[in-house]
Structure formats: C-alpha cells, structure tokens
Amino acid sequence: MHIHAYEKLWLALSIVLILALIGTVTYGAVGPGVAMVADSQSTIDAGGIDEDERFSEPRVEQVGENEYEAYVVAYQFGFEPTPIVVPANSTVTLQVTSRDVIHGFEVAGTSANTMVVPGEVSEITVETDEPTEYGIVCNEYCGAGHHVMEGKLHVVSQSEFENRGGDSE
Amino acid sequence: MSTALESERTFVDKFPDEARVVRAAFLSSFFALFLGAVFGIIQTLHRTDVARIIPSTDYYTVLTAHGVFMVISFTIFFLVGLFTWALTRSLDRPLLNIKITWTWYGLMATGMTLTGISILAGFVDSIDMSADVLYTFYAPLQAHPLFYAGLAVFIVGTWIAGADWFRTFLAWRRDHPDERIPLQTFMVLTTMTMWYIASSAVAASVLLFLLPWSLGFIEQVNPTLTRTLFWFFGHPVVYFWLMPAYMLWYTVLPKIAGGRLFSDPLARVVFVLFVLLSTPVGIHHQYLDPGIAEGFKFISMTNTMFLLLPSLLTAFTVVASVEYGARKNGGSGLLGWLTNLPWRKPEFTGMMLAGLMFAAGGFSGMVNAGMNINYLIHNTLWVPGHFHLTVGTAVALTMMAGIYWLWPQISNKPIYSSQIGLFQVVLWFIGMALMSNAMHAQGLLGVPRRTAEPEYSGFDYPTMFGGFEELNIQIAIGGTLLFVSTILFLGNLALTMGNPKVSGLAEPLPSPVSGAEDAPKVLDNLRLWVSIALVLVVLAYALPIAAIIQRGGLLGPGVGTYPVWLAPLLDALADAAAPLVGAVTDASGSLAEVVR
Numbered sequence: 001m002h003i004h005a006y007e008k009l010w011l012a013l014s015i016v017l018i019l020a021l022i023g024t025v026t027y028g029a030v031g032p033g034v035a036m037v038a039d040s041q042s043t044i045d046a047g048g049i050d051e052d053e054r055f056s057e058p059r060v061e062q063v064g065e066n067e068y069e070a071y072v073v074a075y076q077f078g079f080e081p082t083p084i085v086v087p088a089n090s091t092v093t094l095q096v097t098s099r100d101v102i103h104g105f106e107v108a109g110t111s112a113n114t115m116v117v118p119g120e121v122s123e124i125t126v127e128t129d130e131p132t133e134y135g136i137v138c139n140e141y142c143g144a145g146h147h148v149m150e151g152k153l154h155v156v157s158q159s160e161f162e163n164r165g166g167d168s169e
Numbered sequence: 170m171s172t173a174l175e176s177e178r179t180f181v182d183k184f185p186d187e188a189r190v191v192r193a194a195f196l197s198s199f200f201a202l203f204l205g206a207v208f209g210i211i212q213t214l215h216r217t218d219v220a221r222i223i224p225s226t227d228y229y230t231v232l233t234a235h236g237v238f239m240v241i242s243f244t245i246f247f248l249v250g251l252f253t254w255a256l257t258r259s260l261d262r263p264l265l266n267i268k269i270t271w272t273w274y275g276l277m278a279t280g281m282t283l284t285g286i287s288i289l290a291g292f293v294d295s296i297d298m299s300a301d302v303l304y305t306f307y308a309p310l311q312a313h314p315l316f317y318a319g320l321a322v323f324i325v326g327t328w329i330a331g332a333d334w335f336r337t338f339l340a341w342r343r344d345h346p347d348e349r350i351p352l353q354t355f356m357v358l359t360t361m362t363m364w365y366i367a368s369s370a371v372a373a374s375v376l377l378f379l380l381p382w383s384l385g386f387i388e389q390v391n392p393t394l395t396r397t398l399f400w401f402f403g404h405p406v407v408y409f410w411l412m413p414a415y416m417l418w419y420t421v422l423p424k425i426a427g428g429r430l431f432s433d434p435l436a437r438v439v440f441v442l443f444v445l446l447s448t449p450v451g452i453h454h455q456y457l458d459p460g461i462a463e464g465f466k467f468i469s470m471t472n473t474m475f476l477l478l479p480s481l482l483t484a485f486t487v488v489a490s491v492e493y494g495a496r497k498n499g500g501s502g503l504l505g506w507l508t509n510l511p512w513r514k515p516e517f518t519g520m521m522l523a524g525l526m527f528a529a530g531g532f533s534g535m536v537n538a539g540m541n542i543n544y545l546i547h548n549t550l551w552v553p554g555h556f557h558l559t560v561g562t563a564v565a566l567t568m569m570a571g572i573y574w575l576w577p578q579i580s581n582k583p584i585y586s587s588q589i590g591l592f593q594v595v596l597w598f599i600g601m602a603l604m605s606n607a608m609h610a611q612g613l614l615g616v617p618r619r620t621a622e623p624e625y626s627g628f629d630y631p632t633m634f635g636g637f638e639e640l641n642i643q644i645a646i647g648g649t650l651l652f653v654s655t656i657l658f659l660g661n662l663a664l665t666m667g668n669p670k671v672s673g674l675a676e677p678l679p680s681p682v683s684g685a686e687d688a689p690k691v692l693d694n695l696r697l698w699v700s701i702a703l704v705l706v707v708l709a710y711a712l713p714i715a716a717i718i719q720r721g722g723l724l725g726p727g728v729g730t731y732p733v734w735l736a737p738l739l740d741a742l743a744d745a746a747a748p749l750v751g752a753v754t755d756a757s758g759s760l761a762e763v764v765r
Contacts, residue, residue: 001434002687007485014481018474021535025470028541029463036456036540038463043720045727076731101731102307102392104548108615109631111544113457117392118309119726120459135628139548139617141303143310143733144226147622 037114041095041121049073049099060086063093072096072151074103074116076143079136079151086128086153087161093125104139107153115140128155179675180258180578186267187257188579190274194250195572195579197278199659201242202565204285206655208235213604213648216623217641228621229301230291236304237288240560241323242281244410247568249277249330251413252357254579255420256334258678259351260341264333273329280323287315291733301733303619305399306379308390309725311732314383317375324368331361349685350693352433353420359440360412362699366706367405367448374398382730391725393460394717400451401710408447410560414567415439418487418520420678421574425517426510428494430681431486434688439486442479444698446472449709456540457547460720465713466540472709473538480531487524493682515590519570522598523563526605530558533609550623551612554605562601569658570594576665577674585664589657596654604647607640614640 003011028034049055054071058080063069068090073080075098086092096105096116103116107126114122136151156164181188208231214220215228223231257264264270284300290313291299300312334357338350350358378390423430430436452469455461492506500506511517533555536542546552573590577583584590614630614637616623630637691697720726 001689002432002683003435004432004489007432007435007482007489010485011482014478017481018477021474021477021539022471025467025540029467034541036463036466037459038466039460039716039720041459043460043726047727047729100729101310102396104617106548106615106617108628110615111542113544113547115455115457115459115548117396117459118728119391119721120393122457122459133628135615135625135630137615137617137620137625139619140307141229141232141310141619143731144229144301146229147225147620150625150627152627 035125037122037124040123043119044097044121046097046099046118049097054095055097060084060092066090068092070094072105073099074105074138074149075099076101077138077145077149079105079138079149082136083133083152083154084136085161085164086155087158088128088131088155089158090128091125092128093123096122096124101142102140103142103149104137106137106139108135108137110134113139131155131157131160177675179581180254181581182675183261184257184263187253187264187270190267190270191250191254191579193274194246194253195576197281198243198246198250198568199662201238201246201281202655203659205235205239205243206652208232208238210648210652213652214645215621217645217648218622218624219641219645225621227292229303229619230288230299232619233291233301233303234285234288237284239565240304240406240410241320242285244413244560244564244568245323245327246277246281248360248409248413249274249327251416251568251571251575252330252334252360254575255353255416256337256357259353260337262337262341264337265340266333269329269333273326273333276326276329277323278326280319280321280326283315283319283322285319287313287319299733305403307399308379308382308392308395309728309731311379311383311730314380317380317383321372321375321380324372327364327368331365334358334361349688349690352430352436352681352685353416355437355693356412356416356419356440358695359444359698360409362695362702363405363412363444363447364409366699366702367402367409370398370401371403374402378724383732387724389725389728389730391717391721391723392728393458393721394714394723394725396458397452397455397461397714397717400454401448402451403454404451405447407556407560408443410564412440412443414523414564415483417567417571418483418524419490421571422487422517422520423490423494424676424678425514425520425574426491426494427498428490429679431489431493432683432687433681433685434683434692435482435486436681437685437688437692439479439482441692441698442476442482445702445705446476446479448702449705450476452709452713453538453540456543460717461713462716465709465716468709470538470540472705477531477535480527484524484528490682491521513587513591514573515587515594516570516574518591519573519594519597520567522594523566523570526558526566526598526601527563529605530555530563533558546612548618549612550608550616550618553618554608554612557601557605557608561605562597566594566597566601569597572658572662574676576662578676580666581670581672581674582665582668583671583674585661585668589661593654593657593661596650596657600647600650600654602647603643604651607643607647610635611637611640611644 055073058071058073060070070084098116098118105116106113112126114124132155134153138149212231287300290296291301298313300316302310302312374395381387382390419436450469450473453473456466495506495509498509500509573584
C-alpha cells in the first residue's frame with residue numbers, strides 16, 4: 001500500500017497527539033490524584049433512603065481534622081440540605097443520591113460535578129478555599145420542573161461554621 | 170460499465186426505481202429537518218429569554234422533538250437515501266427486490282410517525298400521552314409505550330435496509346468474484362456492520378426493559394443498566410450520522426473540486442477503524458456516573474482517544490484530494506492553490522465549511538474525552554455547543570451541500586438557484602459560529618444544558634467572555650440565522666422540484682489517484698473486522714455490564730417509575746414534594762413560572 005511521505009508524517013503526529021492526550025489523563029490520575037466518580041459506595045434502596053442513616057437527615061458533619069462529609073439528597077425538584085454550608089480551607093467529601101429520577105449535581109463554574117442516579121451514591125471530594133457562595137444546578141433533565149431545581153453551597157469561615165454548631169440547617 | 174455511457178446518463182436514468190426511493194428518503198429527512206428547525210428556533214429564543222411563546226414546562230416537549238427529529242429522523246433518513254444511491258451506483262446494478270426496499274422505508278416512516286405522535290401529543294393537554302424524555306430517554310423517567318414501540322419499528326426498518334444492501338452486494342459478488350469491493354459499497358457495508366453491533370444494545374434496552382416497563386409488565390428497571398445500554402448505542406450512532414458526510418467528502422467532494430480522491434486504501438482503513446473502535450467507547454459519556462468503576466472509564470477513554478485517528482487521517486486525505494484538484498486546474502503556491510477552487514458552488518463551499526467546523530468540533534471533543542477536564546463541562550451547554558459543530562454542522566451542512574450536487578442526479582432537475590444555495594451554506598456557517606462558540610463559553614461558566622430557564626434565582630454566573638447575557642444574545646442571533654438558512658435550503662429544494670426535467674446533468678465520479686488495487690486485500694475481509702470489533706466490544710463492555718447487574722440487579726435497586734405522560738403526574742410530583750418546605754412546594758404546585 002502506497003502512503004505519501006507527508007501522510008506518514010501526519011499519521012505519526014496524530015499518534016503522538018493521541019498518546020499525549022492519554023498521557024495527560026494518566027498523569028492527572030497518578031500525579032495530582034484526580035479521582036473519578038466511581039463505584040466507591042454500595043447501592044442504596046432509592047425508595048428507602050429515609051431509613052438510611054446518612055440520608056434520612058441530609059447534613060454536613062465533621063469526620064476528621066479539617067475533614068467533612070456532606071450527605072445530599074436530590075429530588076424532583078431540589079436539593080437537601082440547602083444551602084450546604086461547609087468551612088473554608090477544608091476537605092469536603094460530598095455523598096449525593098437521588099430519591100426519584102436521574103439528576104445532576106454541579107457546583108456552577110467549578111469541576112465539582114457528578115451524575116446522581118437513583119439507587120447509587122455519588123462520591124466526590126473537593127477542597128474549599130476562601131469563604132464564598134456558589135450556585136448548585138441540576139444539570140440533567142429530571143422532569144417538567146427541572147429548571148427550578150437549584151441549590152447553594154456556602155463556604156464560610158471556620159469560626160462562622162463552628163457557631164452554626166457544625167450543622168447546616 | 171463504460172465511462173462514456175455513464176457520462177451521458179444520470180442515476181435516475183439508469184435506476185429510476187431506486188432513485189424514487191432515494192428521493193422519498195431525502196424528503197422524509199428534510200421534513201424532519203423542517204420540524205427540527207421549528208422546534209430549534211422556539212427553544213433557542215426560549216432559553217435565551219428573547220421570546221417565550223410556550224410555558225417552560227412545555228420546553229422539554231420541544232427539546233425532545235428537536236432532538237429526536239434531528240438526530241434520529243433527519244440524519245438516518247438521509248443516510249438510507251444516500252446509501253441506496255451509493256451502493257446501487259457503485260455496484261452499477263439495481264437492488265434485488267424494490268418491494269423489500271419500500272418495505273424498510275415504510276417501516277422506518279411508520280416507526281418515526283408513531284414516535285413523533287407520542288412526542289407531539291405532549292403539547293395537547295386533552296390527549297393523555299406524552300414522551301418528554303428527551304432523545305436519551307433515561308429511566309426512571311418514562312415515556313408513553315408508543316414512543317418506545319415506534320423507535321423499535323424504526324430500528325428494525327434500518328436493519329432490513331442493511332440486509333437489502335448486503336444481499337445486493339452478495340449478488341454482485343457472485344457475478345464479480347475477483348473484483349475489489351467498490352469504495353462506496355465498502356463504506357456502506359462497514360457502516361452498516363457498525364450499526365448492527367451498536368443498535369443491538371438499544372434494541373435490547375427498549376424491547377427487554379423499557380417497553381415492557383412502560384406497558385406495566387415489569388415494575389421497575391435498573392437506571393444505570395438502561396443508561397449504559399443507551400450509550401453503547403449512543404456513541405457509535407454519532408458515527409452513523411457522520412459516515413454519510415465522510416462518504417460525500419471522500420467520494421464526491423474531490424470530484425466537485427476538480428480532482429480525484431487522493432487514496433482509496435486509506436479511505437478503507439478509516440472505515441475499518443470506525444468499525445473497530447466506534448462502539449467500545451460509550452462509557453465516556455458516563456465518566457461522571459456512580460456505580461461504574463474507574464478502570465472501565467479509563468479503558469473507554471483510551472479507546473476514545475484512538476478513535477481520533479480515523480478522523481485525523483480523513484482531514485489529511487480530504488484536504489490533499491482538494492489540493493490535488495486545485496493544482497490540476499492551475500493552482501500553485503503554498504496556499505495560492507486555494508484560489509483555484511470552485512468557491513461559488515454551494516456544494517463545494519458548504520462541504521468545506523462543514524469540514525472546517527468539524528475540525529473545531531474535534532478539538533472541543535478532545536476536551537469532552539479528557540476524563541478529568543470533562544468534569545468542568547459535563548452536562549453544561551459546552552456539550553450541545555460541541556455537537557452542533559459535529560452533527561449540527563459537519564453532518565447537517567454536508568448533507569445540505571451534498572443535495573445541491575446530488576438532487577439533479579436523482580431527479581434530472583437542475584437546482585433552482587445556486588446563489589441562494591451559496592448564501593444559505595455561508596449563513597449556516599456564520600449562524601453556527603455565533604451560536605456554538607457562545608454555547609461553549611456558557612458551558613465554561615457552568616450554565617447547564619437541557620433547561621428551559623438557565624438563569625437561577627439564588628446566584629449569578631461568574632463573568633467571563635462577555636458574560637451570560639451577552640452570550641445569550643449571540644446564541645439567539647446564531648439560532649435565528651440557522652433557522653433562516655434551513656428555510657432557504659428547503660425553499661430552494663422545493664422550487665428545484667418544480668423545475669422541468671432536463672438532460673445532460675450527469676456527473677460521473679472519477680477513480681482515485683491511488684486506487685483499490687493498492688489496498689491490501691485484507692481490508693475487504695469484513696468477517697475479520699467484525700470478529701475483532703466484537704472482541705473489542707466484549708472486552709470493553711462485558712465486565713462493566715456484569716458489574717452493573719451484580720450491583721443493582723437486572724431490574725434495579727428499588728427505583729420507582731416516573732411517567733411523564735399520565736395525568737396523575739402532577740399529583741405524584743406534589744406527593745413527592747409534600748414533606749418539603751416553602752418554595753419547594755410552590756415549585757411543584759405550578760411547576761414553572763412560580764419561583765421567579
């Protein structure tokens with residue numbers, strides 16, 4: 001098969017580009033340790049999340065020094081708790097599940113983003129920095145009221161967080 | 170087949186029965202394009218809050234109609250028309266039995282009509298039927314059974330179409346045992362091979378789970394399983410949209426440019442790569458799904474990146490073929506040859522602009538495929554921005570441009586106005602440049618896709634690239650230009666159909682510079698490629714699907730049913746929201762206008 005010299009060069013450069021792209025993702029995983037939403041949590045009975053210790057009372061709780069867990073429930077058409085209040089300069093692990101259909105959970109303008117599937121628990125870990133307020137949008141169509149489904153994430157100072165007693169509501 | 174004879178006779182002269190099927194398929198395709206464009210302009214103006222002529226709760230009916238009519242009906246009807254033309258033309262023999270051909274056309278038309286009715290009924294309150302589940306129909310949102318049944322009938326129609334072409338090819342093979350498969354036929358057969366593999370999963374999802382569930386035979390489904398089966402189909406289907414455009418770029422564009430295809434063997438390599446790689450990648454649409462292990466996502470990512478290869482090769486071959494034509498017609502210089510191209514022909518300019526936008530879409534696609542940076546843009550408006558460059562321009566604009574060349578061949582009627590055609594394809598390019606660029610930018614701000622009202626009461630988007638409002642204006646202007654362009658295309662075609670028939674329109678396709686005789690014979694060994702493709706699919710999907718079933722069960726971990734089509738919908742919503750406080754109850758009570 002005859003392949004033009006320029007085409008061979010193009011082919012070689014294409015393969016370099018592809019390997020480089022795979023390389024960036026691999027580096028992201030093993031270097032900075034970018035973790036994917038995955039199967040870290042076991043399944044949950046979507047109809048029975050009111051009996052689940054984590055989600056019967058959606059909240060933020062401290063689990064270690066400067067480490068927090070947020071248990072969030074998505075439903076047609078909102079998030080609980082709202083706002084989600086977390087302290088600044090801390091590590092927050094969000095566990096998000098749905099009580100009905102598939103939703104999205106996206107802290108607008110950031111890479112904190114996950115699908116929320118009934119029967120599964122999505123786990124993402126984020127680092128907060130300065131106190132600020134973010135919007136949370138459901139970014140997967142979930143029914144006729146999808147566009148009214150929103151939440152808030154408030155990052156507050158450590159002292160303000162402690163004055164709230166560590167609970168978000 | 171003698172060249173002299175072909176140069177005198179058009180396709181419709183030689184194959185009048187097949188030409189009638191091709192025209193019928195194209196007209197079905199463009200009817201869907203018209204409906205899709207109407208819903209497109211409604212939704213663009215609604216989302217950007219320029220004009221809201223429907224309540225926001227109906228936005229999702231509009232969005233479902235736009236999606237299904239555009240990417241199932243418009244694209245696939247065009248494909249079956251083009252492939253019928255290409256296979257018949259390149260084998261130079263009629264289809265085996267035209268009744269079978271009309272049968273699959275009839276099945277596809279019936280199926281799409283049923284699905285279309287189920288969607289459009291959503292606008293009529295007095296009919297207790299709707300299918301506001303969008304093009305992806307993720308369970309546990311549930312459509313009316315007619316929606317799923319129509320899709321199943323439509324897909325069966327495409328399967329019979331493929332069988333029709335394969336049988337005609339085999340009959341040709343008996344008469345020509347030692348000849349290479351003609352290039353266009355090779356493209357048809359490889360694309361249909363991919364389609365059989367890919368569509369088997371969505372057929373399984375519809376027939377085993379979604380249709381029985383919508384009819385009440387089973388109580389619930391596993392949302393991750395049906396979603397995974399959808400994306401098993403949902404990624405290769407984008408190549409099913411794209412391969413007709415590739416066929417036109419490889420086999421027609423060089424001719425229009427005044428030259429010949431640069432390399433037949435590499436065209437075959439590209440189509441074989443699509444057979445092998447287009448299916449074992451669907452999990453890249455599920456990078457953000459819980460319940461799927463990271464390793465499976467990584468495998469899918471790797472395959473996805475290699476899937477760039479055939480498109481990068483195509484970029485080279487197509488540009489080289491066009492340059493060959495330009496230089497043959499006196500073009501010279503490093504870039505000076507660009508002036509020796511037929512830019513006044515809408516079929517040429519349309520395809521070139523489509524290819525240019527495909528390159529841009531390819532780069533935004535690399536971002537989507539990048540498993541980690543994808544987190545920034547997943548399910549944001551970036552994603553529709555991306556696929557309006559690919560399917561919305563690379564495919565749609567190539568199809569429209571292709572018609573300016575192809576319609577005279579299948580009807581003996583000259584195009585009504587090439588000037589309007591040229592204006593139309595350039596208008597599409599400008600409209601899409603505005604709309605798609607602004608959609609990408611809004612995506613980076615975090616603006617979600619698939620929502621009637623992307624402005625929220627509790628927060629403002631950060632300001633970049635001119636801000637949310639300014640980008641909205643660009644989207645609205647772009648969408649309007651696209652709508653005008655579509656109407657000009659359809660009007661031009663309608664006037665063309667009113668033209669009298671003439672003779673002397675035939676434009677035979679030239680053979681490639683490097684022909685089939687240069688291609689290794691193994692490339693034509695379809696059995697081999699199918700076997701390897703199936704192995705890759707099993708490697709990519711067997712373990713994830715087994716794990717999903719093991720985790721959640723075949724019918725899901727206690728997930729309910731959320732019909733979008735029953736009258737009790739509002740009651741169900743109210744019940745779900747009852748325990749919740751304040752604003753939430755308001756929201757579910759009247760769903761839409763309340764919160765703002």
